[in-house]
Amino acid sequence: MIRAQLRRLRIAAGMSQEDFGRLVHYSGSMVSALELGQRPLDRLFLARADEVLTTGGLLVYLLKLAERDGQPSWFRPWLDAERSARQLRCFQPTLIPGLLQTENYARAVIRCDDLLSDDEVERRVHARLDRQSLLVQPEPAQFVAVVDELVLRRAGEEVRGLMVEQITHLVASLEQPHVSLHIVPADTGLHVGLSGPFNLARGADGGWVGHMEHQIDGLVVDGDHEVATLLARWEMIRNGALSRRQSIELMKEVVTSWT
Known part of the structure; x- marks a missing residue:
C-alpha cells in the first residue's frame, strides 16, 4: 500500500522517477526499485518523499502502521493497552525500560540476538523508538518505572560510553x-521483583491490564486475581526503591564514576 501510494502521489504531482529522485537525492533507478518492491522501504527516503510531495507525513505514518502490524500477535494487545493508558507502570530488573531507551542502547540490546538480520534489527529499533511518542504527546500517560541498580552498572569497557549516554538520557527524561524512575539499591538483596519484569497499564475506564515477557513471547493478563497480584507486587517493589531525587543522584554518581 505504501509503494502504491508513493507511485500515485508522484504521478499526481507530474514527476517522473528521475525528476522525483533528484528532489529526494535518490537516483531514478533507486526510486523505481523502491516503488516495485525490489528494495526495502527506507524511513529517511519516505520522510523526504513526504516533504517533496507535501503529504503531511502520510508515508512515514503508513510505515509506522505497517511496523506496528508487523509486531508479534502476542504483543499487539499490550501495544493497544499502552497507547490508550492514562497510567503506566514498569518494573525491569535487567534492562532499561523500552520507553526510556536511547537509540544506541536499544540497538545494542536487540543486536544481542544473533538470529536477527541487520534489517530486522533496524526495524525493531525504529518500532521501539516510535512507541516512545507516548511520552511526548499532548496529554501523555503518567509513566513510573522501577529498575534494579545493577541495570545501570552493567557496563564493560566496550559499552561504557553507551551507558553514559543512556543514563544521561534517563536523567533528562x-x-x-x-x-518517574526509581532505583532498587544493589544492597537490597532478595526481593519479589527478581521473579521477572512486568508492566501495568490503567485505561481511561480505570481498569488495569498487566503484561509479562519471557524468552519466547509474552502474556497479557486482565483477570482480577492476576492484576491484583501484579499491583501488590508493584507496591512491594516500589516501596523498596529509592525516591526520585535519590535515584537521580545515584544515576549522576554512576556517570561521574565512569567519566
Missing part, C-alpha cells in the same frame, strides 16, 4: 513531570 525525568525533567518531564509525568515521568
Whole structure:
C-alpha cells in the first residue's frame, strides 16, 4: 500500500522517477526499485518523499502502521493497552525500560540476538523508538518505572560510553513531570521483583491490564486475581526503591564514576 501510494502521489504531482529522485537525492533507478518492491522501504527516503510531495507525513505514518502490524500477535494487545493508558507502570530488573531507551542502547540490546538480520534489527529499533511518542504527546500517560541498580552498572569497557549516554538520557527524561524512575539499591538483596519484569497499564475506564515477557513471547493478563497480584507486587517493589531525587543522584554518581 505504501509503494502504491508513493507511485500515485508522484504521478499526481507530474514527476517522473528521475525528476522525483533528484528532489529526494535518490537516483531514478533507486526510486523505481523502491516503488516495485525490489528494495526495502527506507524511513529517511519516505520522510523526504513526504516533504517533496507535501503529504503531511502520510508515508512515514503508513510505515509506522505497517511496523506496528508487523509486531508479534502476542504483543499487539499490550501495544493497544499502552497507547490508550492514562497510567503506566514498569518494573525491569535487567534492562532499561523500552520507553526510556536511547537509540544506541536499544540497538545494542536487540543486536544481542544473533538470529536477527541487520534489517530486522533496524526495524525493531525504529518500532521501539516510535512507541516512545507516548511520552511526548499532548496529554501523555503518567509513566513510573522501577529498575534494579545493577541495570545501570552493567557496563564493560566496550559499552561504557553507551551507558553514559543512556543514563544521561534517563536523567533528562525525568525533567518531564509525568515521568518517574526509581532505583532498587544493589544492597537490597532478595526481593519479589527478581521473579521477572512486568508492566501495568490503567485505561481511561480505570481498569488495569498487566503484561509479562519471557524468552519466547509474552502474556497479557486482565483477570482480577492476576492484576491484583501484579499491583501488590508493584507496591512491594516500589516501596523498596529509592525516591526520585535519590535515584537521580545515584544515576549522576554512576556517570561521574565512569567519566
